[in-house]
Amino acid sequence: MVEGQGIGSWLRLRAVRSAGRVALVFNGAELTYDALADRVDGIAAGLRARGVERGDRVAYLGDNHPSFVEAMFATARLGAVFVPLNTRLAAPELAFMLADCGAGALISTPALAGRADEAAAGSAQPLVRVRVGADGEDGAGDGFEELLDAPPLTDLPAVGLDDPALIVYTSGTTGRPKGAVLTHGNLTWNALNVLVDYDVTSADRALMVSPLFHVASLGMGCLPVLLKGATLLLQERFAAPDALAAIERLRATSISGVPTTFQLMADDPSWSTTDLSSLRLMTCGGSPVPDRVREAYEARGLRFSGGYGMTEASPGITLLPPQHTAAHPRSAGLAHFFTRVRIRDTATGQLAANGAAGEVEALGPNVFQGYWGDPAASADARTADGWLRTGDVGVLDADGFLVIADRLKDMIISGGENVYPAEVENALMGLPGVTGAAVIGLPHERWGEVPHAVVTLAPGASLDAATVVERLSASLARYKVPRTLEVVAELPRTASGKVPKRLLRQRRTAAAGDS
Incomplete structure (x- = not known):
């Protein structure tokens, strides 16, 4: 054959x-x-x-x-x-x-x-x-x-x-x-x-x-x-x-x-x-x-x-x-x-x-x-002209190295400023005891949206919103720092290991409706 x-x-x-x-x-x-x-x-x-x-x-x-x-x-x-x-x-x-x-x-x-x-x-x-x-x-x-x-x-x-x-x-x-x-x-x-x-x-x-x-x-x-x-x-x-x-x-x-x-x-x-x-x-x-x-x-x-x-x-x-x-x-x-x-x-x-x-x-x-x-x-x-639109936000430097900022649909616009959750998540992962982090935008009457952090912690570790603000304000602009924090036992993940932000937003919406 x-x-x-x-x-x-x-x-x-x-x-x-x-x-x-x-x-x-x-x-x-x-x-x-x-x-x-x-x-x-x-x-x-x-x-x-x-x-x-x-x-x-x-x-x-x-x-x-x-x-x-x-x-x-x-x-x-x-x-x-x-x-x-x-x-x-x-x-x-x-x-x-x-x-x-x-x-x-x-x-x-x-x-x-x-x-x-x-x-x-x-x-x-x-x-x-x-x-x-x-x-x-x-x-x-x-x-x-x-x-x-x-x-x-x-x-x-x-x-x-x-x-x-x-x-x-x-x-x-x-x-x-x-x-x-x-x-x-x-x-x-x-x-x-x-x-x-x-x-x-x-x-x-x-x-x-x-x-x-x-x-x-x-x-x-x-x-x-x-x-x-x-x-x-x-x-x-x-x-x-x-x-x-x-x-x-x-x-x-x-x-x-x-x-x-x-x-x-x-x-x-x-x-x-x-x-x-x-x-x-x-x-x-x-x-x-x-x-x-x-x-x-x-x-x-x-x-x-x-x-x-x-x-x-x-x-x-x-x-x-x-x-x-x-x-x-x-x-x-x-x-x-x-x-x-x-x-x-x-x-x-x-x-x-x-x-x-x-x-x-x-x-x-x-x-x-x-x-x-x-x-x-x-x-x-x-x-x-035939190029694939990825839906991801990124930056190319002069040598051709690409940095991915975030998904376009996951980007948070707070007070007219763009907040890329991946940047904030990386900062959160640098905090002691944090084993997983995801950041989503929550509706805000004045700013349109504000970042909200969802994290998992190592056994015995603790974290509160005030600590997040204190630690992250040293490295991130104020509008990027989450003012609210949610600690969960486990983050939902797809088979590729990504956290589906849509599910986190749905959970917050459902929780708000029940309150």
Whole structure:
């Protein structure tokens, strides 16, 4: 069979070049590239035997598992479209996504099978159900391994770089989530950006603790590693002691996550005794690494490589190499090698000068073409000359380093002054005992809005509003300092580790209504 250009061709091509090399490690079991390629071809044959054809959508609900990788590449092999689903969502939310993309098949792992069945029952169209770890004898669907019993494929569709490969649903901060369509070319160019900018080698052993359904783990970790012929060390889900043990036991060379990931590892009792000498690359996204966390890793001889991205860019837009973190501690870094970034003044609509704040815009072959079934939203996502409108406020310096101020929709306007919550949150994280912080705007009769802080504290720590005002007034303008404080046991977080400010605002509105 002649190989196409899509990501579905990668493993068969890699199997020849890397036969015998370990591609995946999961729960102590190893899978080589040639064995993985054979399984992917078999699963593709099984999906086709159950009616999956080019262009059909195949959804997957489950934690990190080899079946995720196998199902994704098998779907791509057929020219179908893979739809990874967020395991944190409720069944009605999942049912909406299944209906929205018109999924024809749904694969699920054992722990999520019940929720998958409930979501499938709420979907508008019949679904082929496939269960990982099941034998299909209960009549609820085929077992994943049964897919391998189908006759081998004798032909494959020609898949090009412009064909859709994934539909990844955004977090839906306003209204219903939208399905970002990422092409084979988007994913390939994003992977090339990673290979160039992060110096991934075939000898790397990448520990994957963040969920693969999140585009950061998939696009910045899984796909580049497999393209290069390196090894994925899959962890079903993140737990700090397990991650530390895996780094030492499996000699991981890289790990990626959000600031919370690394904070929990540094706070774990086994932190000081774990051998981290194998690590050469730590990538962190979502928000800047708090100073105390960065310092904890630097004390162990480790530096972070930061970055900035979004689903619609597959997701990489910028990276901050480790050698620049000291000079640019708050920066999201430079535009990826094959990607470009610019800033547009939101008031004038003109391109902003270096050092001026405005909306971040991105252009490159990794940037998506639009949202599934939503041409209006697709058009709104791009400028007239084709650049992606990120919805984030940022500043570029003369050397091209980007600093993200905040989301446009999260920006607080107090007395006519712009307050970027991320700046205030970083200051709050510098206070003793603060383990998490989020800042939202509350309505104010005189100032329009004023900042309100929501924080989590370490056991035994205490904090009050007066202390916040006293400590932060030394480093922030008065209008930026929160006058009100709320201490909570836990901040809500998305799968990518971000705090959805919309939920915090809704809680405050509900609380005000009850009082």
